[in-house]
Amino acid sequence: MTDQFKSEELASASAVFYLFGATGDLARRKLFPALFSLYKEGKLAEDFAVVGLARRPRTDEQFRDDVYESIGEFSRYKSDDAELWNRFAEHFVYMSLDINNVEGFRELDRLSSQLDAKFNIPGNRLFYLALAPELFGPVSFNLRDGGLLESKGWHRVVIEKPFGYDLPSAQKLNDQINQVFREEEIYRIDHYLGKEMVQNIEVIRFANAFFEPLWNNKHIANVQITLSETVGVEERGGYYDKSGALRDMGQNHMLQMLTMIAMEPPSRLQGEDIRDEKVKVLRSLRQYATSEDVRTNVTRGQYAEGSWRGKALPGYRQEDSVNPESVTETYFAAKVFVDNFRWAGVPFYIRTGKRLPVKTTEVVIEFKNTGSVLFGQRHDLTPNLLVIRVNPMEGIYIKINAKEPGSDTGVQPVAMEFCQSCKIGLNTPEAYERLIYDAARGDSTYFTRWDEVSQAWAFVDRIASAWREESSDLQFYPAGSWGPEKADEMLAKDGYRWWPVNGQEEDNVIWVTNTGK
Numbered sequence: 001m002t003d004q005f006k007s008e009e010l011a012s013a014s015a016v017f018y019l020f021g022a023t024g025d026l027a028r029r030k031l032f033p034a035l036f037s038l039y040k041e042g043k044l045a046e047d048f049a050v051v052g053l054a055r056r057p058r059t060d061e062q063f064r065d066d067v068y069e070s071i072g073e074f075s076r077y078k079s080d081d082a083e084l085w086n087r088f089a090e091h092f093v094y095m096s097l098d099i100n101n102v103e104g105f106r107e108l109d110r111l112s113s114q115l116d117a118k119f120n121i122p123g124n125r126l127f128y129l130a131l132a133p134e135l136f137g138p139v140s141f142n143l144r145d146g147g148l149l150e151s152k153g154w155h156r157v158v159i160e161k162p163f164g165y166d167l168p169s170a171q172k173l174n175d176q177i178n179q180v181f182r183e184e185e186i187y188r189i190d191h192y193l194g195k196e197m198v199q200n201i202e203v204i205r206f207a208n209a210f211f212e213p214l215w216n217n218k219h220i221a222n223v224q225i226t227l228s229e230t231v232g233v234e235e236r237g238g239y240y241d242k243s244g245a246l247r248d249m250g251q252n253h254m255l256q257m258l259t260m261i262a263m264e265p266p267s268r269l270q271g272e273d274i275r276d277e278k279v280k281v282l283r284s285l286r287q288y289a290t291s292e293d294v295r296t297n298v299t300r301g302q303y304a305e306g307s308w309r310g311k312a313l314p315g316y317r318q319e320d321s322v323n324p325e326s327v328t329e330t331y332f333a334a335k336v337f338v339d340n341f342r343w344a345g346v347p348f349y350i351r352t353g354k355r356l357p358v359k360t361t362e363v364v365i366e367f368k369n370t371g372s373v374l375f376g377q378r379h380d381l382t383p384n385l386l387v388i389r390v391n392p393m394e395g396i397y398i399k400i401n402a403k404e405p406g407s408d409t410g411v412q413p414v415a416m417e418f419c420q421s422c423k424i425g426l427n428t429p430e431a432y433e434r435l436i437y438d439a440a441r442g443d444s445t446y447f448t449r450w451d452e453v454s455q456a457w458a459f460v461d462r463i464a465s466a467w468r469e470e471s472s473d474l475q476f477y478p479a480g481s482w483g484p485e486k487a488d489e490m491l492a493k494d495g496y497r498w499w500p501v502n503g504q505e506e507d508n509v510i511w512v513t514n515t516g517k
């Protein structure tokens with residue numbers, strides 16, 4: 001990157017950032033730390049301002065204290081350089097505002113002009129809505145009516161998930177936002193798209209002669225995507241009990257990762273080209289035809305009492321703000337097909353759940369055996385695997401077969417791993433850093449376009465609708481276990497199994513790794 005290009009990028013990031021929901025959990029855990037990392041790395045120059053917005057009263061000083069505490073607790077960089085912190089903090093101001101009151105927005109507009117002048121900002125506006133979805137429409141209207149879209153620079157709105165509850169509600173929300181913002185001004189967040197290893201999927205696929213020619217149904221037996229969490233519903237019961245795992249993780253993160261694995265090569269690795277290919281995958285998803293079809297191909301579960309590392313854990317129905325008779329799923333696993341030329345016949349198994357034994361996100365590509373007369377008929381051969389480790393460990397490993405040393409016919413599985421987080425460690429940016437930076441530069445590649453969102457809802461709505469008909473298929477699994485056995489049976493019927501996450505439980509494998517294992 002040339003210095004000139006660098007400075008052009010920084011100039012385009014000059015903006016007032018409006019953080020709606022500035023007293024909320026997301027701001028504290030993710031957004032303040034992300035802004036601090038960007039500043040520390042020089043990706044925000046001095047010409048920006050952040051206005052924290054929420055109803056509760058705060059002085060600028062109190063708000064800066066909140067930001068400081070959040071960075072101390074959650075940032076990958078420490079805030080112990082007083083000079084750096086003071087310079088950063090100067091850019092932060094707070095205004096108490098109720099989203100339903102347009103007067104507050106007029107005052108915000110006046111404050112914005114002062115911030116433009118103070119920080120030399122050319123009228124650019126980035127509105128970040130870390131708010132409950134029912135406020136997305138009202139805030140958009142009041143931004144317009146309060147005059148905030150009349151400044152001479154660009155205007156962009158970053159919208160948190162969930163984008164709706166189903167297709168009709170998402171459509172309604174989109175229609176409201178479209179009355180104020182054009183599609184190219186709307187940045188719908190799916191923070192998984194900001195993760196390094198999700199973005200790395202394109203490089204692994206398209207920059208490696210090892211994989212690119214094999215990436216199809218002739219060579220791939222199945223694909224497995226696991227997003228497992230050890231946490232329960234925590235203090236988000238009010239939201240989660242209405243949402244469940246399918247809407248919270250399936251409609252967005254899981255389908256987005258699936259599209260990155262399955263999409264055709266885009267004509268260029270950027271913006272609309274990538275999004276065009278992703279939406280084609282979503283359009284090719286085989287829709288479940290009947291409720292019976294859903295019940296056969298999708299397993300749902302809810303965690304019951306259990307234990308993890310010797311600690312007793314309550315069941316979901318005992319959690320605060322959860323209906324004690326709730327039938328909300330905290331787990332689901334599905335067999336999905338992408339009905340196109342490349343993927344015909346290849347099952348994509350996806351699963352996610354709370355209160356599972358390990359926090360991890362992994363994609364496993366299981367290759368077909370060679371079929372050669374020499375080894376193809378052997379049932380003890382381990383299939384070749386390519387495993388992409390997304391979160392929290394980042395890296396890839398491949399599992400291959402080699403000769404067992406000293407034996408005539410023995411075959412030894414060997415796993416070769418590149419652990420990116422072990423090697424690069426602190427330097428890996430958080431997803432929210434990358435996404436805020438992209439939005440400020442006007443790069444929407446890793447945000448979801450409306451056609452993607454609507455296709456994903458259409459797919460998920462069929463499942464939700466079958467589930468609504470009756471709940472007798474809800475399986476209870478002990479907290480701390482790997483979820484309902486029915487999900488294992490689904491793969492077993494096809495002659496497969498879920499590969500253990502990190503493959504570490506298989507002790508016949510020789511590991512070559514930079515993790516020191």
Ligand SMILES: NC(=O)C1=CN([C@@H]2O[C@H](COP(=O)(O)OP(=O)(O)OC[C@H]3O[C@@H](n4cnc5c(N)ncnc54)[C@H](OP(=O)(O)O)[C@@H]3O)[C@@H](O)[C@H]2O)C=CC1
Binds near residue numbers: 053099131162
């Ligand atoms: N927390 C997380 O980890 C994640 C959150 N999200 C999404 O991000 C969004 C925010 O989540 P989160 O931070 O957890 O939510 P919180 O409930 O913690 O925060 C909500 C924020 O909205 C403000 N608010 C509520 N009503 C109004 C109003 N009428 N006018 C002005 N401000 C208002 C609240 O401040 P006050 O009460 O002071 O007005 C508070 O700052 C949601 O859409 C959520 O789904 C997405 C992924 C992860």
Ligand SMILES: O=C1O[C@H](COP(=O)(O)O)[C@@H](O)[C@H](O)[C@H]1O
Binds near residue numbers: 229248391
């Ligand atoms: O969007 C969400 O994601 C988190 C998991 O994100 P991760 O980056 O920690 O893997 C999940 O806990 C939450 O329920 C969901 O809303």
